[in-house]
């Protein structure tokens with residue numbers, strides 16, 4: 708069932724506040740659904756927390772924080788899009804379909820590319836601050 712995005716029954720005119728509240732509620736519901744149900748988030752979220760903890764411990768610079776936060780955001784966003792495509796594909800059909808296979812594999816490839824890029828940047832940033840160097 709479609710959300711009414713803050714439309715009031717009396718006037719049937721959407722209130723801006725109601726509409727935006729509804730948009731945020733939908734977005735947070737999506738985040739909750741993805742992070743609770745998807746295994747990948749059970750790996751990516753703790754990994755992000757550990758990386759941030761190590762970054763705090765090593766005292767990385769403001770610019771390095773910008774790169775790190777961008778990398779984490781990039782991976783989580785790719786994972787959310789991948790999850791959305793998985794949901795859509797399940798809704799379209801439970802049957803084997805070559806186009807759905809390609810769509811799912813391309814979406815997984817996007818997560819892989821984002822994760823590899825983030826991994827390389829993360830290692831470059833953190834390794835420079837290791838006390839042994």
Ligand SMILES: Nc1ncnc2c1ncn2[C@@H]1O[C@H](COP(=O)(O)OP(=O)(O)OP(=O)(O)O)[C@@H](O)[C@H]1O
Pocket residue numbers: 745746747789793796800801802803804805807808809811812815
């Ligand atoms: N309907 C389908 N038709 C064809 N191939 C499919 C279909 N559903 C899944 N696949 C194939 O199976 C792979 C795994 O799909 P699935 O949706 O089970 O992902 P998953 O293992 O749950 O991934 P994740 O861990 O990212 O949630 C897909 O990448 C795709 O190659």
